[in-house]
Amino acid sequence: DQQVKQNSPSLSVQEGRISILNCDYTNSMFDYFLWYKKYPAEGPTFLISISSIKDKNEDGRFTVFLNKSAKHLSLHIVPSQPGDSAVYFCAASEGNNDMRFGAGTRLTVKP
């Protein structure tokens, strides 16, 4: 049973435009959410996170939005750059329990 779902396996965006990556979850007890970025032949690296007490967290070009009622979060990248091309994983955890990851979305930013 996948508790964290990323329904779009891929996304293609033009350089300079906004990239929006979506993530849905089923466990209402999740209280911390993270996004990881993965380049080919490398392990995932932490990108940005948000606690369930917030609905938005911003870090430079990256903003994560959380809609608890809809059990939905999204990652916005503005403006998108070719170097952002990677696989993005959404992850969620409940308290100090281990994280659950989504299947990932492959973002391609075209020059």
Place this chain on the structure above:
Amino acid sequence: DAGVIQSPRHEVTEMGQEVTLRCKPISGHDYLFWYRQTMMRGLELLIYFNNNVPIDDSGMPEDRFSAKMPNASFSTLKIQPSEPRDSAVYFCASSLAPGINYGYTFGSGTRLTVV
């Protein structure tokens, strides 16, 4: 610290053979996780350890899979016998804590191909 170190980077083996994947976590990290990445399910948690003790192995797919952590600086994931459907990228990650406020540090992964 060199980060989480996994070996080998690539492994090709024949069906039925034993495969051993290795991981060295970041020094001082008390938690170690083994994940498997597949196209359909993304990163699946197989097992995790706290202070060298297995805490949750419910993600281990079958008895063919086993994991050990004999000391704080080394862990192995063994598949015996291996099958073609085990082909995937296996990641090891370590952390100060399993959940909130602590990102996991991942190794570069081992790409396993069972033919």
